[in-house]
Amino acid sequence: MEVLRQLRGYYRERRTYLIMSILCLAAATGFGLIYPMLLRKLIDDVIRPAQYDGVLWIALTALGVVIIKAFLQFLHGFFGGRLGNYLAYRLRNACYEKLQFLSFRYYDRAKTGDLMSRLTGDLEAIRNFVGFGFAQLLNLVLMVIFGAAMMMSIHWQLTLITMITIPFLAAVALKFESKIHPAFQEMRLALSSLTTAVQENVTGVRTVKSFAREPYEMEKFSHRNERYKDNQIFASMLWSRFFPVMELLASISVAVLLAVGGTLVIKEQLTLGDLVAFFSLIWFIIGPMWGLGFHINNYTQSKASGERVLEILNQNVDVKDEAGAVDLDLENVKGKVEFDHVTFAYGNKMPAVTDIHFTAEPGSVIGFLGGTGSGKSTIIQLLMRAYNVNEGSIRLDGRDIRDIRIKSLRSGIATVFQETFLFSSTIRNNIAYGMTQVSMEEIIHAAKLAKAHDFIMELPDGYDTVVGERGMGLSGGQKQRIAIARALLKNPRILILDDATSAVDMETEHEIQSGFQEVMQGRTTFIIAHRISSLRHADEILVLDEGRIVQRGTHEELIAIPGPYQDVYHIQYADHLSRANQGHEGKVM
Known part of the structure; x- marks a missing residue:
C-alpha cells in the first residue's frame, strides 16, 4: 500500500468520496446478509410448520432489501467513479506539469512511447483501483468478518470446522500476489517498449520508406510484440495455477459443510433452515476469497502502474530556479x-x-x-x-x-533550432507560439523578414492553413522559415x-x-x-x-x-x- 500512500496527496481533498464509497459498499454487503436469514426463516418458520401466510411478508422484505442494496451499490459506484476520475485528472495534470519542467537531461534518455504509456494505460489502472478496487478489497475483509460472525451466531462449532480451509485460501492468494506483481511490472515495460516502437515508426515513416526498411521495422515490432505476448502467457499460466487450487480448497469447505452439517440436521442438532443459511453464508466467505485473485490482480496492476507514474512525479529536476533568483527587467x-x-x-x-x-x-x-x-x-x-x-x-x-x-x-531569448518543430495547428498559431497578444500585422511582418510570407500566401488558406503533425506537408526550408518568423516575432x-x-x-x-x-x-x-x-x-x-x-x-x-x-x-x-x-x-x- 506504499504506492497508494504516496498518491494520497492527489485525492486527499476528495477523501470523503472514498469514505462514502466504502461505507455504501459495506452497507450493501450488510444488507446482503439478510438473504440467508430470510431463507432460514422461510424454511423453519413458514414451510416446515406450513404457515404460508408468512411467504408474502418474506417476499416483500426481500424486495425491500433488493431496492436498498441496489441504491447503496449505485452510491458506491457514484462516489467511487467521482474519486477515480478526480485522482486521474489530478495525476494527469501533475505528470504533464512535471514533464514541462523536467530538464533536458531527462529527455536525453526518455522515450516518447514509454511516457505516453504511463500517462494513459498506467493512469487508467490507478483510476480503476482507487475508484473501485480499493473499496472492494476492503469490502472483501468485511464480507469475511460479517459472514463468519453470522455463522458463529448460528453454530460456532460448525463454523470452525467449515472454515478450516480459509487460512490456506488466504496463503495461496498471498503467494499468488508475490508472483503476479513482478509479472505485471515486466508486462508494463513490454507494453511501453511496444508503444515506443509504434511511435518511432510513425514519426520516422519517411525515413523507413526511403531506406526500404519496412521488413526490418516489422521484424523489430514482432520481437517486441512477442515479448509482450510471452509476458501475457506467463501471467495467464500463473492464473491457471491459482484458480484450480482456490476451487479445490473452496470445494473442500463446501463438502465439509454438507457432510458435517447434514449429520447435525439428521441428529436434530441443527435445523434445515440453519443448514441452508449456513450454505449461503459459506459462499459469502468463499466467494470473496475466490475473487481475491481478481482483486489482487487489480491491485498489482495499479501498484506497478503507480510505481511508473511516481517515477515521473518523483523525478529530480536538475535545472531549477535557485533560492533568491530574480526576474529580468x-x-x-x-x-x-x-x-x-x-x-x-x-x-x-x-x-x-x-x-x-x-x-x-x-x-x-x-x-x-x-x-x-x-x-x-x-x-x-x-x-x-x-x-x-x-x-x-x-x-x-x-x-x-x-x-x-x-x-x-x-x-x-529566441532560438531557431536546426531541427525545426511545428505544431499541428495553423501557420498563424505556429508563428505566434509563445506570444499572448500579437496582431496579424506583426505576424505578417515577421514572416516577411523570414522570407516566408510569399509561400504562405500561395497555400490554400494562407496563414490559416493547418500544417500536419511536425509540419508535414511543408518542405524543410518552408518549416525553417516559419520557425525563423516565430523567433523574430518574439522581439528578443x-x-x-x-x-x-x-x-x-x-x-x-x-x-x-x-x-x-x-x-x-x-x-x-x-x-x-x-x-x-x-x-x-x-x-x-x-x-x-x-x-x-x-x-x-x-x-x-x-x-x-x-x-x-x-x-x-x-x-x-x-x-x-x-x-x-x-x-x-x-x-x-
Missing part, C-alpha cells in the same frame, strides 16, 4: 553575455566543452564554426540553461544566469540561430540574411553555421574543435591565417577562388 536588458571559463560534460562522459571563455557585447554578433560534436550547440544550450555548467559561470549583463529565474531568462534581446538556414538554398539564405541585418540591430546574436557565408558579417567568430576554442577573430582576420577556418573557407569557395584566379591570370597575359 526585459525592457532594460542590454544583452551582454560572458562565458567565464565554462566546462560542461553530459553525465559521466568526456567534457562536451572545455574552458570556453568569451564576451559578447550588447548588440554584437558572435558566430560559431566547427565540425559535428565540436560543442557549438552545447554552448547555446548552456546559455539557455538547458543544463547547468560543471565549472565556470555564464553571466548576462554581469549577473550569473543561475541567479535569474529560468522562465524570465528564456523569455529574453538575445537571438540564437542554430544553423537556422541549413535547409534553404543559397539564394533564400541570402535573402533571409538580409532580413536578419534589420532584426539584429540592437540585439546580441549568436549564429551557429556550417556555411561561412552566414558568419562573415559576425563581429567575432569562434572556431571550435573537440569542445575547445581553437581560433577566434573576424572573417577577414581568420581567412588571412592558416588554420581550420581558412581550410573550411577554401573548401566552400574552392570553385569561386579557382575561377577568380583564372580570370586574374587571363588579365595578366
